[in-house]
Amino acid sequence: MSKFVAWSFCCLCSIAALSDIRADIRADTRPDSHAPIGVMGDHVHKKGEWMLSFRTMTMSMRGNLQGTNSLSPEQIVQTQANAFAGMPMQPANLRVVPTKMTMAMQMLGAMYAPTDRVTLMAMTSYKNTEMDHITFLGGMGTQRLGTFTTKTSGLGDTQVAALIKLGAGSGASWHGTLGVSLPTGDIEETDQILTPMNMRPNVRLPYPMQLGSGSFDLVSGLTYSNHNADHNAKLGWGSQWRSVWRVEDNSDDYRLGDEHQLSTWASYIVAPPVSLSGRLTYMYKGNVRGKDALIMAPVQTADPNRHKRQRVDVGVGANWILPNENYRLGLEFTLPIWQRLSGPQMETDWGFSLGLQWSPSA
Ligand SMILES: [Cu+2]
Numbered sequence: 001m002s003k004f005v006a007w008s009f010c011c012l013c014s015i016a017a018l019s020d021i022r023a024d025i026r027a028d029t030r031p032d033s034h035a036p037i038g039v040m041g042d043h044v045h046k047k048g049e050w051m052l053s054f055r056t057m058t059m060s061m062r063g064n065l066q067g068t069n070s071l072s073p074e075q076i077v078q079t080q081a082n083a084f085a086g087m088p089m090q091p092a093n094l095r096v097v098p099t100k101m102t103m104a105m106q107m108l109g110a111m112y113a114p115t116d117r118v119t120l121m122a123m124t125s126y127k128n129t130e131m132d133h134i135t136f137l138g139g140m141g142t143q144r145l146g147t148f149t150t151k152t153s154g155l156g157d158t159q160v161a162a163l164i165k166l167g168a169g170s171g172a173s174w175h176g177t178l179g180v181s182l183p184t185g186d187i188e189e190t191d192q193i194l195t196p197m198n199m200r201p202n203v204r205l206p207y208p209m210q211l212g213s214g215s216f217d218l219v220s221g222l223t224y225s226n227h228n229a230d231h232n233a234k235l236g237w238g239s240q241w242r243s244v245w246r247v248e249d250n251s252d253d254y255r256l257g258d259e260h261q262l263s264t265w266a267s268y269i270v271a272p273p274v275s276l277s278g279r280l281t282y283m284y285k286g287n288v289r290g291k292d293a294l295i296m297a298p299v300q301t302a303d304p305n306r307h308k309r310q311r312v313d314v315g316v317g318a319n320w321i322l323p324n325e326n327y328r329l330g331l332e333f334t335l336p337i338w339q340r341l342s343g344p345q346m347e348t349d350w351g352f353s354l355g356l357q358w359s360p361s362a
């Protein structure tokens with residue numbers, strides 16, 4: 001009899017243990033246990049786990065806005081004052097208008113959890129930017145002189161952060177993010193431009209074409225996610241606040257504007273390894289404070305006070321756990337539904353992110 005009880009007990013324990021493991025595996029292998037791929041630092045790991053990730057992000061900008069109104073290149077050169085007017089060789093109005101910008105960023109990331117409470121994260125990037133412009137002839141009028149394109153590429157800034165688990169329960173979890181952005185991106189990139197006087201000098205490029213901030217910046221954030229306590233539930237959701245604070249001037253006497261972002265998403269599992277997501281994101285970026293004395297041209301991007309922007313994006317994405325379960329693939333497409341720019345500034349057209357994450361099985 002006692003033997004039977006012992007056996008039963010043992011059996012029950014094994015089943016309980018097994019189902020516990022099952023539940024654990026299930027929770028980890030839900031495609032929606034990670035946020036849409038465009039969200040950074042969205043999840044934490046358990047003690048001893050690590051993960052490598054590769055992301056490619058592309059953003060396209062086209063046309064110009066002042067506030068929420070679009071302005072043509074001709075309207076810009078006729079109505080928008082040049083911030084450097086009065087300096088030698090500087091016209092009263094803007095004379096060079098950017099028309100299109102593409103930014104591509106490849107990001108390499110690593111995560112490691114030394115304890116259940118803390119996950120460490122490092123992420124570096126490689127950027128390619130390209131900007132097309134129209135140059136108008138001379139100091140006034142609307143005669144187009146020509147077009148030119150500037151390009152930069154190289155290492156961007158590198159972020160290191162700690163994600164600190166603040167709480168968890170019945171499918172929900174909270175974690176805070178605290179980190180530093182290291183100035184690994186160059187801020188003295190140059191390229192050839194076409195001036196209104198029909199010269200083609202090589203100059204230091206305006207702020208949006210530089211590869212980094214040039215300063216040590218503070219990164220902070222708070223993330224909430226809920227994958228539902230019921231393992232069969234198909235709906236998940238989450239929310240994240242994330243900021244980059246520019247706390248010091250760089251070696252060229254300026255600091256980029258602070259950045260704040262608030263994202264909320266919902267996901268739905270359409271097949272065990274696949275979830276689809278919808279996301280709404282509000283973004284704020286401030287003006288450049290101070291200025292680089294070598295960035296001076298009758299173009300909006302060279303003006304420190306024409307960088308403040310606010311935007312609301314809608315994102316549609318998918319997460320897919322590949323058959324061997326060590327790999328995850330995520331993609332997300334974003335479209336702005338509203339933007340207000342202290343302009344003229346270039347208008348964001350669309351964004352696309354694709355990412356592959358690899359975590360060895362425990
Ligand atoms: Cu991870």
